[in-house]
Amino acid sequence: MLTTIKEAAAHVGQEVKLGAWLYNKRSSGKIMFLQLRDGTGFIQGVLLKNQVSPEIWEDAKKLTQESSLYVWGVVRQDERAPSGFELDVTKIEVIQVADEYPIAKKEHGVDFLMDHRHLWIRSPKQRAILNIRAEIIRAVQAFLDKHGFTRVDPPILTPSSCEGTTNLFHTKYFDEDAYLTQSGQLYMEAAAMALRKVYSFGPTFRAEKSKTRRHLIEFWMIEPEMAFVDHEESLKIQEQLLAHVVQSVLDHCQAELKTLDRDISALEKVKAPFPRITYDEAVELLHKEGFADFKWGDDFGAPHETKIAESFDRPVFITHYPTEVKAFYMKPDPNRPEVVLCADLIAPEGYGEIIGGSQRIDDPELLEKRYEAHNLPREAYQWYLDLRKYGTVPHSGFGLGLERTVAWICGLDHVRETIPFPRMLNRLYP
Structure with a gap:
């Protein structure tokens, strides 16, 4: 047999x-x-x-x-x-009897290996990464299923941008303009009003001309959305989810982690609750660490996130960002409207943001004002306004980037190895 x-x-x-x-x-x-x-x-x-x-x-x-x-x-x-x-x-x-194999038992350049990605994934290291990716997906879905979430699949073709940005891939939808989705979040908000706790898991696309080790053009997102859940409760769910995922990898992927020579002592520290600092405190920390030119209201880049993460031995939440640097749908803090009820979860060891989330605006009038401030096209977003007209409730959600999470847990130098066939600025083959 x-x-x-x-x-x-x-x-x-x-x-x-x-x-x-x-x-x-x-x-x-x-x-x-x-x-x-x-x-x-x-x-x-x-x-x-x-x-x-x-x-x-x-x-x-x-x-x-x-x-x-x-x-x-x-x-x-x-x-x-x-x-x-x-x-x-x-x-x-x-x-x-196979032809002479192009990937020999010697060092090859990254470009050569990426050109032969269809063969490279057979190697022990790449196989280990893809197995850990699969375990992360399984663990995420198991956690969400256990906690009463329903999976809902949002569209990939959309009439507009989720966050009002211009980094979109444009296509023609018969005689209309359409775009590849950069997030399923808005649709998940609609689904949460029907099913209470939902999540999506699928590909998203960002037409950013970035070549950093953290960026892909096509990547996968897990996006939970929860009705009757405030910012504080959402943070607890996020840290419980990530702690569960890391523990699941430690429990089921020891051989793969060994193949990757991963220092598992760093992963063993990933226990909830996670430390939290406000944006204000993060700015103070950066000023003390030599980033004197960073101004309140600036957004954090990779060097800033890395420096902040160095102060902690596990992922850290940065909360309450300035309203002006975040998306139009994030709810301002009622006690301090210049900041929003949001958080980015920063991974240790220089891997940057792996989760971004917030409480969403539930006030119809405030959302109308945010539409106007961001010059959003009413015809594309009217359905989203409807969610606040017909039974609005407090609700929150977040997005977990799969590839960055895989890169961090595996200890990889670049996200290109975290997905079977990466799409990057200058790579659409194979």
Whole structure:
């Protein structure tokens, strides 16, 4: 029966059949070591010349990197093996002897590897990253499902911008203008008025001409929205969600974290509650740390977020940003209207903002004024105003950027490795 490398532990002492690819091979004349991978893991197959037919030995000699084959063998426990098991090979059946593999066992430049991204994702490190990405997605959805959220899928084609910005990808929708979504948030607010607690999970697009290690053109967002939830309660949900996600990765992805040489002691500190500082306090901290030219009302850039994060051993909330630097829908603090009830969650180790959220304006008249102040097109946003006319309630929400979260948890230098096929400023291939 065909099984997998991941299930090898359940078959110690038994003969199994694997479908695999050859990752590497070495031979000492009468013994051959086949490094095999099957998408679920890696295992070493040991082939003894005097225990197999000459035909099988010759077939094994012909195998090249990434050749595909079926392998039969007895699973043997071996503490020296990375996986704890080896396979004493009894038979192989070659499916294909692969052409010379372009990604050799040597250092390649990033551009070369990105041009061959369709092959690069087969490597142990890239496979580990994608497994951790999948675990993060699973953990997020499990947490939200457990806490009564309903998944709702917003449209990808929209008639306008969510935040009133110009960083949009334009397309024609028959005889109308349309844009690729930069957030599903506004639609989630509508869904929350129907289902109370909702979330979306899908791709979003930002036409920013940025080349930083934190930016992608296409990325994935988890966007919960909650009726009858204020700013304070939203912060608690955010920190509980992220602490759950990190713990889930620690519980289920130890092998992958080891492959990435990730310092898990930093992740083990991610426990709720998280520290909080106000925007005002963050500005004071920056002034003390040498950013004397940073003025109240400026938005934080990567160097500022990194410096703030260095003062804490876990993610930190920065709350109450100036009203003028945040989106039109964020609710001003009733006690201090020049700031809004919002927070950005900054990851440790220089990874920047991974969650942004706020309490939304629920006053119809105030939202009308914000429309006018931001010169928003009424015809595109009338439906959003309707939400405040027909049963308005206090409500809050946030967006978690998947790729930045993956980059931080994996300890990566760049977000381009956090998604199978990244879209960046100068890359649309493969």
